[in-house]
Amino acid sequence: MAATLSASPTYSSAAPQRKSSQSPRVFYNSSHRNLLFNSSFSHCNNTVKLSLERAGIVVSAVSDSPGIGSYVESGNTADLLDSVKVFDLNGNGIPISDLWKDRKAVVAFARHFGCVFCRKRADYLASKKDLLDASGVALVLIGPGSIDQAKAFSEQTKFQGEVYADPAHSSYEALNFVSGFTTTFTPKAGLKIIELYMEGYRQDWNLSFQKDTVSRGGWQQGGIIVAGPGKNNISYIHKDKEAGDDPDIQEILKACCS
Numbered sequence: 001m002a003a004t005l006s007a008s009p010t011y012s013s014a015a016p017q018r019k020s021s022q023s024p025r026v027f028y029n030s031s032h033r034n035l036l037f038n039s040s041f042s043h044c045n046n047t048v049k050l051s052l053e054r055a056g057i058v059v060s061a062v063s064d065s066p067g068i069g070s071y072v073e074s075g076n077t078a079d080l081l082d083s084v085k086v087f088d089l090n091g092n093g094i095p096i097s098d099l100w101k102d103r104k105a106v107v108a109f110a111r112h113f114g115c116v117f118c119r120k121r122a123d124y125l126a127s128k129k130d131l132l133d134a135s136g137v138a139l140v141l142i143g144p145g146s147i148d149q150a151k152a153f154s155e156q157t158k159f160q161g162e163v164y165a166d167p168a169h170s171s172y173e174a175l176n177f178v179s180g181f182t183t184t185f186t187p188k189a190g191l192k193i194i195e196l197y198m199e200g201y202r203q204d205w206n207l208s209f210q211k212d213t214v215s216r217g218g219w220q221q222g223g224i225i226v227a228g229p230g231k232n233n234i235s236y237i238h239k240d241k242e243a244g245d246d247p248d249i250q251e252i253l254k255a256c257c258s
Helices: 075-081 118-128 131-134 147-157 170-174 187-199 249-257
Strands: 004-007 036-042 046-054 057-061 085-087 093-095 104-109 135-144 162-165 225-226 233-238
Touching: 075 170, 075 233, 104 118, 104 249, 118 135, 118 147, 118 187, 118 249, 131 135, 131 249, 135 147, 147 162, 225 249, 233 249
Parallel strands: 057 233, 104 135, 135 162
Antiparallel strands: 004 036, 036 046, 046 057, 085 093, 085 162, 104 225, 225 233
16 A cells, blocks of 8 residues: 655754654654655555655655664755765865765765774675666765775775775764764674674774874764765765664665665
8 A cells, every 4th residue: 555645844843753663664854944745655665755855955764674773864964065075096076975966876984994894894885786786876985084095995995886085074074973982992893893803804903093093083983875866865874873883784775776
């Protein structure tokens, strides 16, 4: 059974809302007036898709995994990202939103280029690259560091996607990713480090102690977004709550390839 809903709310903000366990769930947050909502419900996969349209800004949300906490933020986030510049391995600076302006992309944000968790995340996403390619979705990784660090990461990991550097951490600040000692050293993160070392992953301590990482303490956490096509179309955001907080890969695939 499917249903559609259109409405024009007059209030200025909407808080994240949660349906009952018998109903599909959607999390959204918008500070825009006079939005047109179009929702579709599907009982077969317990998914709600929500589109918000205003002055060219399109935001959609897909979330049906309890505890993940993934949600889509307001158009303000897209506006902030529009002023962020990242750098490719040749040192060319481009607005970050150009990465998904003309295509859909899964964009992973690393803690830093020496991080063992980020090397696992790179493989975790690259393992589904054939599905991403078949759906015309680009795979991108951004790290808070220098271009030379990005080059070293790319060479060491042989990452199959595109790699960009964000020396100013501007994208992390625009997306409001968490940072701090207590989000880095947690019992769960400690156990995962042991698991990763047993799998053969290693931290690059040289990259980890370079100035671009140490100056920020190395406490930065990252996340994953699905965006595009369209500079203001951010359809999925996962913010790591602690080091090594990877979302369910099926959630990412549902957001980009369904």
